[in-house]
Amino acid sequence: MTNDRPPPARRSATSPRRPRDRDPQTTLVAPDYRAVFAALSAPKVLLAPDLTVLDVNDAYLEMLGLPATSLVGRPLNDGFTFNPDDEGRVDRVVASLRHVLQTGRIDLLEPLRIDVPGDLPGTWVERHWLMTNIPVFDASGRVSALVHRAEDVTDIVHCSQQAAADDHVGWGTAVVDHALHLGSTVGRFQESLDRERRAALQLQDSILTPxxxxxxxxxxxxxxPASREIHVGGDWYDAFELSCGCAFVVVGDVVGHDVSAAATMGQLRGVMRGIAYDSDESPAAILDRTERTTKGLRVAAVATVAAARIGRAGPAGDRELTWACAGHLPPVLLRADGHAELLERHNDRLLGVGTDSRRSDHTALLHPGDVLLLYTDGLIERRGERLRDALRRFPLVVEEIARSSREGLVDALLARLVPQASEDDIALVAVEVLPSGDAAR
Structure with a gap:
């Protein structure tokens, strides 16, 4: 494109339309989030993983004086012209976006000078930007898009420069004032993230009972919990005794990485617990009933879940294991003789995806000394490694650890597989069938 600036665009490709009049007694419709995005006051761009522009809001278009057609569907830096002197700083923005894509962590850049075209060809208008790059996660927890937010802080920079010109002390005072202002802005942003994370963790702590x-x-x-600043998800565990005397254990992972996911996890866990307690139905049937109930209660929950029922002991101490998986990773069964098996059977659909097919149960026999392991993907999934490979290796790791540390198996697994801070939440449940006479152990 040339440096001739077209007139400011007044409406983006996603500008909100006038809502239809409706009877206030009718059911409220879901909000149009594209319209919300278009109406946000701060300039924002939605990017694909390859940094192609998927959408822009009105504030971004008006800031640059460009129509949506100049940006949408094109690489971010191809949609507008920037000063060649700013190429290094533009590269820093691109590097930040790619870092967010790889790590799933928000990145807040210090103010960068990136000028915009002036009214005359070949002229430039000085601009300073405070930029934030934010990951958007898909249903599997991977970064599927990026939100790029750019706030014009040119006036702040200019005020600092003017203060320096009037100050006999020189630039020192201006730099301090500028740093204090920016520090306050960044501090408030980080405090907001910290409050959200603390609220989610407190919610999880109150729900995940012994x-x-x-x-x-x-x-x-x-x-x-995950080590990411805002990556607080909906992983959970549960273990309780049914009215029949059987034990029921669950691990699950609600889609999402925020306070809303943690709250949905609490609702889903409570519904499943209530349905399972006084029911003689199998885990698969309980998963199906939980899905129907949450849908009827309008709890928008999409989750992977593994649920298992351990029957009462027979004359020889054996117990029947019945389990079902709704899109979740398969359990691992560590036998008393030290052999570990991945209980990989048919994996049914995720909870909340909305089909009418029934889920299926699977059975096995537990003997005294056996240990059943249920876990979420944060325990074994690693960036750059196929999940299938991690699953195949997991039973071998369990066997190796059990040979030297069977009593402290769960802690040894965490120490071995997650020696440092994790990028994802981890929930882990181990159920050991005790030999006769060891029930009080």
Whole structure:
């Protein structure tokens, strides 16, 4: 494009339309989030992983004086002309976006000078920007898009420069004032993220209660939150005794990485617990009923779940294991002889995807000394490694650890597989069938 600036665009490709009149007694419709995005006051761009512009809001278009057709569908830096002197700083923005794509972490850039074209060809208008790059996660927890936010802080910079010109002390005072202002802006942003994360963690702590310890079983649970500043998700565990005397254990992962996901997790966990407690139905049927109930209650929950019922002990101490998986990773069964098996069977659809097909149950026999492991993907999934490869290796790791540290199996697994801070939440449940006479252990 040339440096001739077209007249400012007044409407983007996603500008909100006039809502239809409706009866206030009718059911409220879901909000049009594209219209919300277009109406946001701060300039924002939605980017694909390859940095192609998917959408822009009105504020961004008006800031640059460009129509939406100049940006949407094109690489971010191809949609407008920038000063060649600013090429290094533009490259920093691109590097930041790629870093967010790889790490899933928000990146806040210090003010950068990137000038915009002036009214005359070949002229430039000085602009300073405070930029924030934000990841958008898909249903699998991977970064599927990026939000680029640019705030014009030119006036702040100019005020600092003017203060320096009037100050006999020189630039020192202006730099300090500028730093204080920017520090305050960044501080408020970080405080907001911290408050959100603390609220989610407090919610999770209040919900993830200690497990029961039925006669003849020992149940260990661990929950470790992610290390990301805002990556607080909906991982959970549950372990309780049914009215029939059987034990019921669950691990699950609600789609999302925020306070809303944590709140949805609490609702889903409560619904499943209530349905399962006084029911003689199988885990698959309980998953189906939970899905129908949450849909009827308008709880918008999409999650992967593994649920297992451990029956009462028979004469030889054996117990029937019945389990079902709704899009979740398969359990691992560590036998008393030290052999570990991945209980990989047919994996049914995720909870909340809305089909009428029934989920299926699977069964196995647990003997005294056996340990059942349920876990979320944060325990084994690693960036740059195929999940299939991690699953195949996991039973071998369990066997190796069990040979030297069977008593502290869950802690040893965490220490071995997640020695440092994790990028994802981790929920882990271990159910051991105790030998006869060890029920009180």
């Amino acid at each position: 497990p029961v310890q039925p006669d003849g079983l020992r149940i260990d649970v661990r929950y470790r």
